[in-house]
Amino acid sequence: MFSTLPTTRELATLSTPLGHDHQDTIETRLWLEEHVWLYKLLRSENNVAPTFRFPDLIAACVSLVFTHEDAPSRIFRFLGTQLVLRAPQTPRRRESMWRQQYELLLEVQRSPANRHPNPKFQLDQLTTACVALCRGQDESGTSILQQARHNMAERAQRDSKASLPEL
Numbered sequence: 427m428f429s430t431l432p433t434t435r436e437l438a439t440l441s442t443p444l445g446h447d448h449q450d451t452i453e454t455r456l457w458l459e460e461h462v463w464l465y466k467l468l469r470s471e472n473n474v475a476p477t478f479r480f481p482d483l484i485a486a487c488v489s490l491v492f493t494h495e496d497a498p499s500r501i502f503r504f505l506g507t508q509l510v511l512r513a514p515q516t517p518r519r520r521e522s523m524w525r526q527q528y529e530l531l532l533e534v535q536r537s538p539a540n541r542h543p544n545p546k547f548q549l550d551q552l553t554t555a556c557v558a559l560c561r562g563q564d565e566s567g568t569s570i571l572q573q574a575r576h577n578m579a580e581r582a583q584r585d586s587k588a589s590l591p592e593l
Contacts, residue, residue, distance in 0.1 A: 451481050452528040455518035455550035457509070460557040467567035478574040481522040484553060486573035487560040488527035498534050504555045505547050518550055524577065531556070 456464065464483050467473060478486075491497050531552045534540065540547055560570055 450525055451522040452525055453520060453522050454484070454528070454553045456484065456521050456557060457512070457550065457554040458517045458519065460554050460561065461519040461521070463561050464557055467570060470567065472566075472568065472571055476578075478571065478578075481524055482574040482578065483570060484521060484523040484557065485527040485577055486570045487556045488523065488530055488553070489577055490560050490563075490569060490573050491556045492527075492530050497530075498537060498539060500559055501534060501552060501555045502539050502547075504559055505551055506545075508558070509551055509555060510545070523553065524581070526577075526581075 464480065464487075467483060468478070468480065491500060494500060528549075531549060534552055535547070535549060538544075560567075564570065
C-alpha cells in the first residue's frame with residue numbers, strides 16, 4: 427500500500443510487488459460519518475462471496491460517482507455545500523483504495539475547479555464526497571457491492587492481459 431503522505435518509517439518499509447512498477451492501492455482517509463456507514467456495509471449480510479474490504483468499497487463508490495458525466499461537479503457541489511459545513515477537525519479513518527480510482531480523484535484534485543480562487547480540497551475530502559454521494563443514492567449499499575464486483579472482474583482481466591507473455 428502506498429500512502430499519499432508517507433512518514434519516514436513508511437518510506438523505509440515500502441516495497442514494490444514483483445512485476446509491478448507501482449503499488450496497487452493508495453492510502454486515503456475517510457471522514458468518520460462515511461467510514462461508519464461503509465463499515466456497516468462491510469459487515470452487512472449482503473457482503474459475501476467474496477467479502478469486499480475497504481479498498482474495494484471505496485473504489486466502488488468512486489467508480490459509481492464517475493459513471494456520471496458531471497462527476498467533478500457533483501463532488502465539488504457536495505464539498506461546497508455539505509462537507510465545508512462540518513468541523514474541519516472531524517476525525518478521519520485511514521483506509522485504502524485501488525490505484526485506478528485514486529487516479530480519477532487525482533485528476534479532480536488537480537483540476538482548475540480546485541485551484542485559486544476556489545478553495546483547495548484534499549484527497550480525503552474528495553474520497554469522502556464520493557462515499558457520501560453513493561450513500562445518498564443508495565443507503566442499502568447494493569449498488570456499491572455490485573460495482574465492487576464489476577471493478578474486481580475488470581482488475582482481474584487487466585492483470586491477466588498484463589501477465590501474458592509477448593509473442
